[in-house]
Amino acid sequence: DTGVSQNPRHKITKRGQNVTFRCDPISEHNRLYWYRQTLGQGPEFLTYFQNEAQLEKSRLLSDRFSAERPKGSFSTLEIQRTEQGDSAMYLCASSWRRGDRGRGATNEKLFFGSGTQLSVL
Amino acid sequence: DAKTTQPPSMDCAEGRAANLPCNHSTISGNEYVYWYRQIHSQGPQYIIHGLKNNETNEMASLIITEDRKSSTLILPHATLRDTAVYYCIVRVGWGGSEKLVFGKGTKLTVNP
Numbered sequence: 001d002t003g004v005s006q007n008p009r010h011k012i013t014k015r016g017q018n019v020t021f022r023c024d025p026i027s028e029h030n031r032l033y034w035y036r037q038t039l040g041q042g043p044e045f046l047t048y049f050q051n052e053a054q055l056e057k058s059r060l061l062s063d064r065f066s067a068e069r070p071k072g073s074f075s076t077l078e079i080q081r082t083e084q085g086d087s088a089m090y091l092c093a094s095s096w097r098r099g100d101r102g103r104g105a106t107n108e109k110l111f112f113g114s115g116t117q118l119s120v121l
Numbered sequence: 122d123a124k125t126t127q128p129p130s131m132d133c134a135e136g137r138a139a140n141l142p143c144n145h146s147t148i149s150g151n152e153y154v155y156w157y158r159q160i161h162s163q164g165p166q167y168i169i170h171g172l173k174n175n176e177t178n179e180m181a182s183l184i185i186t187e188d189r190k191s192s193t194l195i196l197p198h199a200t201l202r203d204t205a206v207y208y209c210i211v212r213v214g215w216g217g218s219e220k221l222v223f224g225k226g227t228k229l230t231v232n233p
Contacts, residue, residue, distance in 0.1 A: 091165075093165075112166070113164050
């Protein structure tokens with residue numbers, strides 16, 4: 001399978017625990033995005049990387065959240081001291097983007113994984 | 122915040138064309154119109170995008186009005202597998218934040 005892979009598919013945790021999700025993008029893609037989605041809502045942007053550089057973070061990404069993409073390939077999203085409000089689907093997407101930031105977005109298509117469903121009890 | 126307005130739900134008969142409208146009255150000259158869809162329990166899937174010309178691919182057609190303030194996604198022969206939430210998104214092509222901002226979309230139900 002050459003699509004975007006996310007693990008685990010489901011995660012159940014108790015409030016206060018830390019969780020980490022992994023995203024493996026399509027291999028030649030240089031951009032990687034994280035989104036969060038709650039029931040009945042569209043996906044909400046969290047952050048994105050170009051190669052290993054984190055270029056933008058949403059205000060939704062509190063200090064309990066951290067994302068890394070250490071070698072410009074896979075990425076991890078960690079949530080510390082989880083709260084019940086963190087329960088959501090966490091989606092990862094990747095894309096190939098030509099050129100520097102601010103250029104070349106004209107034909108960028110995002111490919112999404114199936115997400116990790118987090119339930120905080 | 123999303124810069125588009127879509128009806129919350131629509132129905133379509135199988136085999137007929139599905140026409141999904143989207144208003145984006147504040148669109149800027151360097152913003153593209155993108156359409157994605159999300160089938161239950163899956164991540165969103167890219168459908169099509171355009172700047173000002175009409176576009177067609179193997180999945181759908183995109184009609185953008187001349188003033189670019191609205192657009193219509195057309196699925197020419199809807200099937201049951203087209204039942205999904207369809208998102209219309211305007212996105213900066215250059216010179217600004219490049220993230221996709223999703224609204225609530227239109228829930229399209231294709232009926233047999």
